[in-house]
Amino acid sequence: MPNYYLFKPDFLSGFTADVFKSFGVPEQDARQASKVLAKSDIRGIDSHGIARLKSYVEMFSIGRLNPTPEITVVRDRKSVATVDGDSGLGLVVGPKANEIAMDKASQHGSGWVSVCNTNHYGIASYYSLQALERDMIGWSMTNTSSIVSPLWGAKSMLGTNPISIAFPGYNNPPIVIDLATSVVALGKVEIARRQGKPIPEGWLVNEQGQDTTNPSDMFKGSLLPLGSTREMGGHKGYCLSSMVDILCGVLSGANWGPFVPQFAMYETPPEHSVGKGIGHFFGAMEIDGFDEVEAFKKRIDQWIEEFRKTPPINGQEAVLIPGDPEHKAEKDRTRNGIPVIQAVIDDLNFVSATTRVPFDWENACLEVISGEL
Amino acid sequence: MPNYYLFKPDFLSGFTADVFKSFGVPEQDARQASKVLAKSDIRGIDSHGIARLKSYVEMFSIGRLNPTPEITVVRDRKSVATVDGDSGLGLVVGPKANEIAMDKASQHGSGWVSVCNTNHYGIASYYSLQALERDMIGWSMTNTSSIVSPLWGAKSMLGTNPISIAFPGYNNPPIVIDLATSVVALGKVEIARRQGKPIPEGWLVNEQGQDTTNPSDMFKGSLLPLGSTREMGGHKGYCLSSMVDILCGVLSGANWGPFVPQFAMYETPPEHSVGKGIGHFFGAMEIDGFDEVEAFKKRIDQWIEEFRKTPPINGQEAVLIPGDPEHKAEKDRTRNGIPVIQAVIDDLNFVSATTRVPFDWENACLEVISGEL
Numbered sequence: 024m025p026n027y028y029l030f031k032p033d034f035l036s037g038f039t040a041d042v043f044k045s046f047g048v049p050e051q052d053a054r055q056a057s058k059v060l061a062k063s064d065i066r067g068i069d070s071h072g073i074a075r076l077k078s079y080v081e082m083f084s085i086g087r088l089n090p091t092p093e094i095t096v097v098r099d100r101k102s103v104a105t106v107d108g109d110s111g112l113g114l115v116v117g118p119k120a121n122e123i124a125m126d127k128a129s130q131h132g133s134g135w136v137s138v139c140n141t142n143h144y145g146i147a148s149y150y151s152l153q154a155l156e157r158d159m160i161g162w163s164m165t166n167t168s169s170i171v172s173p174l175w176g177a178k179s180m181l182g183t184n185p186i187s188i189a190f191p192g193y194n195n196p197p198i199v200i201d202l203a204t205s206v207v208a209l210g211k212v213e214i215a216r217r218q219g220k221p222i223p224e225g226w227l228v229n230e231q232g233q234d235t236t237n238p239s240d241m242f243k244g245s246l247l248p249l250g251s252t253r254e255m256g257g258h259k260g261y262c263l264s265s266m267v268d269i270l271c272g273v274l275s276g277a278n279w280g281p282f283v284p285q286f287a288m289y290e291t292p293p294e295h296s297v298g299k300g301i302g303h304f305f306g307a308m309e310i311d312g313f314d315e316v317e318a319f320k321k322r323i324d325q326w327i328e329e330f331r332k333t334p335p336i337n338g339q340e341a342v343l344i345p346g347d348p349e350h351k352a353e354k355d356r357t358r359n360g361i362p363v364i365q366a367v368i369d370d371l372n373f374v375s376a377t378t379r380v381p382f383d384w385e386n387a388c389l390e391v392i393s394g395e396l
Numbered sequence: 397m398p399n400y401y402l403f404k405p406d407f408l409s410g411f412t413a414d415v416f417k418s419f420g421v422p423e424q425d426a427r428q429a430s431k432v433l434a435k436s437d438i439r440g441i442d443s444h445g446i447a448r449l450k451s452y453v454e455m456f457s458i459g460r461l462n463p464t465p466e467i468t469v470v471r472d473r474k475s476v477a478t479v480d481g482d483s484g485l486g487l488v489v490g491p492k493a494n495e496i497a498m499d500k501a502s503q504h505g506s507g508w509v510s511v512c513n514t515n516h517y518g519i520a521s522y523y524s525l526q527a528l529e530r531d532m533i534g535w536s537m538t539n540t541s542s543i544v545s546p547l548w549g550a551k552s553m554l555g556t557n558p559i560s561i562a563f564p565g566y567n568n569p570p571i572v573i574d575l576a577t578s579v580v581a582l583g584k585v586e587i588a589r590r591q592g593k594p595i596p597e598g599w600l601v602n603e604q605g606q607d608t609t610n611p612s613d614m615f616k617g618s619l620l621p622l623g624s625t626r627e628m629g630g631h632k633g634y635c636l637s638s639m640v641d642i643l644c645g646v647l648s649g650a651n652w653g654p655f656v657p658q659f660a661m662y663e664t665p666p667e668h669s670v671g672k673g674i675g676h677f678f679g680a681m682e683i684d685g686f687d688e689v690e691a692f693k694k695r696i697d698q699w700i701e702e703f704r705k706t707p708p709i710n711g712q713e714a715v716l717i718p719g720d721p722e723h724k725a726e727k728d729r730t731r732n733g734i735p736v737i738q739a740v741i742d743d744l745n746f747v748s749a750t751t752r753v754p755f756d757w758e759n760a761c762l763e764v765i766s767g768e769l
Contacts, residue, residue: 100685102475103505131504132476137686160647176706176715188639190646200639202632206623223627232709249622249629250579254596256622256633259575262718263636265703266561266573273563273695274533274686280702297698312473313510313647322646325670329653330638333549336605342549345635 027396028368029360029389035073036061038371038382042076045378046083047090048112056114059145062152064361067352069396070210071146073363077370078143078287079112080378087284088112088142094119102131105275106138110300113144113165121150121163121305128159128307135306137270139277140299143167143286147187148201148349154307155191158316162306163187166271166278168285169293171205171264172245174257177232179245180281183208184267189346191310193320195327199346204264205246212238212246225251270304277302360389364396400769401741402733402762408446409434411744411755415449418751419456420463421485429487432518435525437734440725442769443583444519446736450743451516451660452485453751460657461485461515467492475504478648479511483673486517486538494523494536494678501532501680508679510643512650513672516540516659520560521574521722527680528564531689535679536560539644539651541658542666544578544637545618547630550605552618553654556581557640562719564683566693568700572719577637578619585611585619598624643677650675733762735769 039057044050064072082088092111096104106123108116120138127134144150147163154161167182183203190198207226215222216238229235230243248260272279278298285292310316333342356362363371368384375382412430417423437445455461465484469477479496481489493511500507517523520536527534540555556576563571580599588595589611602608603616622633645652651671658665683689706715729735736744741757748755 098686100505100682101503103681103685105686130474132473133506133508135506135681160643173703173706173715175708175712177709178706180703180706180715186636190642198638198642200635202629202635204632206629225628228709232707232712249632251628254580255598255624255628256575256579258716258718259577259622260629262573262575263559265571265718269563269571269696269699270533273699274683274692276687276695279695279699297695308476308508309473310647312476313471313478314649319647322649322652322670323642326642326646326652330546330553333546333551333553334605335548336550336601339548339605342546342553343631345631345638 024393025365025395026391026393027362027364028384028391029362030384030387031389032061032065032357032361034387035064035361035363038380039073039076041380042080042374042378043112045380046088048115049091052112052115055118056112059114059118059149062149063146065353065356066146066148066349067356068146068349069362070208073371074367075143077374079114080374082142082286084377092116096123102127102133103135106136108138108141108300110140111142113142113301113303116141117144117150117303118153120303121153121307124305125154125157125159125307128309129157132312133306133308136304137275138303138305139275141277141301141303143301144303146201147185148189148199150305151187151189151201152197152199155189155197157307158191158310159307160310161187161189162304164267164271164304166268166283166302168283168290168301169281170209170246171248172228172232173265174248174253174261177228177230178281181248181261181264181268182283183246184264184271186263186267190323191320192327193317193324195324196350197346198323198327198344199349201349204249204260204267206249206251206260207246209241209246212241216241225255267304271302272298274304275302362392362396397766398738398768399764399766400735400737401757401764402735403757403760404762405434405438405730405734407760408437408734408736411753412446412449414753415453415747415751416485418753419461421488422464425485425488428491429485432487432491432522435522436519438726438729439519439521439722440729441519441722442735443581446744447740448516450747453747455515455659457750465489469496475500475506476508479509481511481514481673483513484515486515486674486676489514490517490523490676491526493676494526494680497678498527498530498532498680501682502530505685506679506681509677510648511676511678512648514650514674514676516674517676519574520558521562521572523678524560524562524574525570525572528562528570530680531564531683532680533683534560534562535677537640537644537677539641539656539675541656541663541674542654543582543619544621545601545605546638547621547626547634550601550603551654554621554634554637554641555656556619557637557644559636559640563696564693565700566690566697568697569723570719571696571700571717572722574722577622577633577640579622579624579633580619582614582619585614589614598628640677644675645671647677648675735765737769
């Protein structure tokens with residue numbers, strides 16, 4: 024039986040910030056970047072938090088990331104703009120570009136920013152949540168390296184390209200939508216592979232584009248887009264993923280489709296480049312431009328309460344509101360700590376050894392828990 | 397073997413406009429409304445064109461539609477606004493509200509309009525296509541009466557709530573995304589029912605929320621959202637449908653969720669009202685605010701050409717670009733005419749009899765074709 028370990032969020036984010044600083048990232052940017060990763064862990068999205076620190080470190084090590092980027096607005100027309108991230112950490116470029124979108128919304132009612140020359144930005148909902156603090160509706164998207172095949176195609180052409188949008192409630196927590204446009208996260212295939220279990224039909228195709236239940240086909244195959252097959256709407260997932268790719272990559276002048284640079288070192292790099300870095304897209308709309316803020320928030324509450332009353336299917340859980348699982352995790356983890364598995368501890372020890380940033384995890388550990396996370 | 401009939405687009409849209417005029421719709425509005433329905437037929441989306449004229453007529457007959465609406469901007473803040481459609485035809489309110497969004501984009505870089513007190517607006521892509529004529533990226537969404545259950549729920553709470561977005565090409569036709577957020581259109585279940593064939597698992601649940609392959613369960617059951625089950629991403633389709641419902645309904649002060657008024661007379665009306673009419677959401681972003689228009693369009697061409705090169709799965713068609721089927725239909729139908737099945741001819745004869753607008757279809761018919769459409 025494996026163990027996992029609980030830590031205070033501050034311990035993990037302090038270490039994260041110190042690691043970024045060791046590569047020359049300025050104090051404020053390092054704190055910002057660690058805040059984005061911490062939010063992912065706090066909200067229960069373990070795949071996108073401190074578990075990715077090693078990948079960011081590898082990217083710094085090979086010079087793919089600029090620790091001191093000059094983030095610039097390269098084109099601007101009132102409520103819209105294109106931003107160049109100067110090869111910075113997505114965890115630094117993303118928050119800055121999102122702030123530009125929100126500032127535009129304050130001034131022009133809405134703000135929309137397409138970003139090139141950036142890198143992986145963490146969880147999409149970090150950004151849409153920021154907008155809520157300013158009484159705005161927040162939008163966030165990013166393209167990612169290709170691992171998803173378009174319907175009827177036998178090659179990975181698109182990333183998992185997530186879409187997030189958030190709406191504030193009045194007494195209720197916000198509605199937070201954050202979804203990858205692939206049928207499933209690659210992490211779920213990886214878990215099945217480690218456990219030696221078959222995966223459901225409709226998740227993965229092999230190198231020839233044939234449906235497979237063997238998770239090991241993930242290395243040369245492709246995930247399917249949301250909907251999987253033509254019959255079940257696979258063309259819709261392909262369309263949504265394309266939309267994200269175009270708004271983030273094609274619009275900003277970043278790479279798109281199969282040319283988006285890989286994040287992890289074990290992924291195959293694209294044949295060549297058609298733009299700069301990866302791309303994001305941020306939007307913010309001032310609620311006050313549509314209606315009184317309070318009136319809107321109260322209608323959101325009404326929506327939430329009505330949907331909670333949906334009669335559940337026998338034997339199923341009650342209908343959830345988008346963002347419920349993350350909100351529950353946030354409440355639990357803020358109180359009890361962030362769980363980290365042994366494999367991630369090992370990665371962080373490796374990061375500590377290469378960067379010489381101390382990682383005294385045994386002293387910081389709040390509790391050791393026996394079992395699967 | 398049934399027949400279908402080919403007609404010039406002008407014959408059908410002339411009749412449509414005359415029918416609307418017979419209810420007191422002003423000339424210009426009647427032409428606009430008929431243009432939206434004609435676009436649907438020309439683009440091969442038979443379900444949303446003249447086949448729906450009878451439903452619009454029924455709505456006029458019971459006084460649900462205002463033939464001479466005063467469409468007003470009820471709140472406005474530079475790039476965003478809320479519009480009240482005054483119970484007008486969605487086919488008139490939609491184009492007007494979309495124009496407000498595009499005018500805002502000309503002035504502020506982007507424009508975003510949430511609309512209440514409106515009715516069914518035809519195909520979502522009519523509106524996103526309009527934006528292309530002004531070198532803008534166009535967005536369009538609408539909520540519709542509830543027929544889709546949220547994941548794990550045993551009640552229809554959401555409509556098929558479509559999302560459309562369109563991007564212009566340079567030498568290539570535009571990329572036009574237009575998808576319902578349900579797993580499948582209700583029309584496909586209806587076709588199976590008429591043919592006495594079972595439907596695939598994952599499309600429909602019965603009144604108790606249990607998966608069914610019996611298409612007759614459509615009357616008391618619900619369609620599933622895109623993704624169908626938890627394992628295949630049904631929560632994602634539910635999230636996307638919720639997003640559309642909130643942007644169109646909750647934001648504007650229209651009805652939302654199970655309270656959206658029904659379109660066809662055979663649907664069960666909602667228990668009560670929580671807002672005004674149904675809701676739409678339109679967006680337009682000026683491409684020139686992000687990059688040179690020509691440079692962007694050429695990158696779209698590059699994207700299209702790269703995706704066309706995707707190696708196809710053995711035995712499958714080549715990978716399509718979003719909008720390909722509609723573009724093909726548009727080329728074919730502009731040249732050869734619009735096909736109309738006997739059941740729709742019967743409906744139009746009924747419309748002609750009740751409105752006293754002549755419908756001389758036998759003389760106007762270009763060709764009778766034997767077979768299924």
